[in-house]
Amino acid sequence: MTIPTTVRIVEVGPRDGLQNEAKPISVATRIELIERLAKAGVSHIEAGSFVSPKWVPQMSASDEVFKGLARQDGVTYSALTPNLRGLEAAIESGVREVAVFAAASEEFSQKNINCSIAESLSRFKPVMRRAAEESIPVRGYVSCVLGCPYEGNVDPTQVLKVSTSLMEMGCFEVSLGDTIGTGTVGSMRVLLDTLVPTLTVSHLALHCHDTYGQALANISAGLDYGIAIIDASIAGLGGCPYARGASGNVATEDVLFMLNGMGIDTRIDLPSMVETGNWICAELKRSNQSRVGLAASVS
Ligand code: HMG
Numbered sequence: 001m002t003i004p005t006t007v008r009i010v011e012v013g014p015r016d017g018l019q020n021e022a023k024p025i026s027v028a029t030r031i032e033l034i035e036r037l038a039k040a041g042v043s044h045i046e047a048g049s050f051v052s053p054k055w056v057p058q059m060s061a062s063d064e065v066f067k068g069l070a071r072q073d074g075v076t077y078s079a080l081t082p083n084l085r086g087l088e089a090a091i092e093s094g095v096r097e098v099a100v101f102a103a104a105s106e107e108f109s110q111k112n113i114n115c116s117i118a119e120s121l122s123r124f125k126p127v128m129r130r131a132a133e134e135s136i137p138v139r140g141y142v143s144c145v146l147g148c149p150y151e152g153n154v155d156p157t158q159v160l161k162v163s164t165s166l167m168e169m170g171c172f173e174v175s176l177g178d179t180i181g182t183g184t185v186g187s188m189r190v191l192l193d194t195l196v197p198t199l200t201v202s203h204l205a206l207h208c209h210d211t212y213g214q215a216l217a218n219i220s221a222g223l224d225y226g227i228a229i230i231d232a233s234i235a236g237l238g239g240c241p242y243a244r245g246a247s248g249n250v251a252t253e254d255v256l257f258m259l260n261g262m263g264i265d266t267r268i269d270l271p272s273m274v275e276t277g278n279w280i281c282a283e284l285k286r287s288n289q290s291r292v293g294l295a296a297s298v299s
């Protein structure tokens with residue numbers, strides 16, 4: 001397999017990045033972040049989440065975020081929708097791409113969405129049907145593909161099973177979440193050796209949290225298998241509220257620096273992303289988790 005010449009970055013900072021922040025974030029800041037990312041050339045931005053505000057308070061008012069956005073042509077602004085109610089709210093807010101999220105581990109599924117894996121998959125069916133009526137593409141996530149905070153090791157065949165179910169019900173792509181960042185090049189290869197012969201590689205994305213500092217290496221391993229869709233979060237913002245100790249996704253700036261060095265095109269302007277990373281960290285009064293962001297900002 002030859003490595004891809006172009007990669008689509010899915011910027012998840014405004015959702016995965018902000019969902020775990022301790023302090024409230026204004027709608028205006030959320031909107032400004034999304035608009036800055038689009039200006040820097042990001043074509044896919046996960047901009048919010050229509051989940052229970054009791055479960056994830058930071059994502060409440062996602063309707064206001066979507067309604068207040070100045071949308072740029074050619075940019076997809078997507079949202080998480082765990083159930084039909086979330087989808088209806090998303091449609092009402094003008095969302096034109098959504099994502100459902102399942103897990104490869106039973107216990108994580110219970111903690112994250114309060115139901116078993118099988119229940120979650122049947123809950124998604126009406127979401128898929130309603131989205132199809134509106135011609136809204138649905139992405140699927142599988143969490144804990146390389147380890148679970150509650151169950152430890154996860155069997156790659158379980159990841160294959162859940163990913164296959166999501167694709168069969170109509171998800172246009174499946175994003176493989178290393179939710180707690182414990183994956184290594186070794187376990188990533190074992191996983192992809194299991195998935196790639198059966199699933200269409202152009203429909204697979206990698207979603208690596210960088211908790212153990214393995215994300216860039218794991219993404220590089222994924223590129224070797226032909227994976228060309230990478231999720232990342234500006235300034236490495238984030239963490240999952242239902243995976244204790246999970247830090248943010250790999251920083252978008254770090255992924256871009258690596259891809260630029262490999263001659264892989266993303267159409268995203270790295271200096272603008274560094275500036276945006278510094279801006280959001282100042283807004284949130286938190287430190288920048290991007291090594292590239294930090295290095296490029298030393299004067
Ligand atoms: P539940 O308690 O099983 O469901 O929650 P319910 O239907 O009984 O509803 C409970 C309450 O939520 C009710 O309100 C509903 O009205 C309300 P109450 O009567 O208690 O006042 N509700 C909603 N409110 C707003 N929007 C909705 C909605 N649905 C119900 N759509 C549910 C089930 C899925 C709703 C809940 O568990 C939930 O919202 N979980 C959110 C989980 C979440 O957002 N996790 C973080 C994102 S996933 C992630 O980060 C992983 C990922 O990045 C990949 C990776 O890294 O691996 C994607």
Ligand code: MG
Pocket residue numbers: 016177179207209240249
């Ligand atoms: Mg995540």
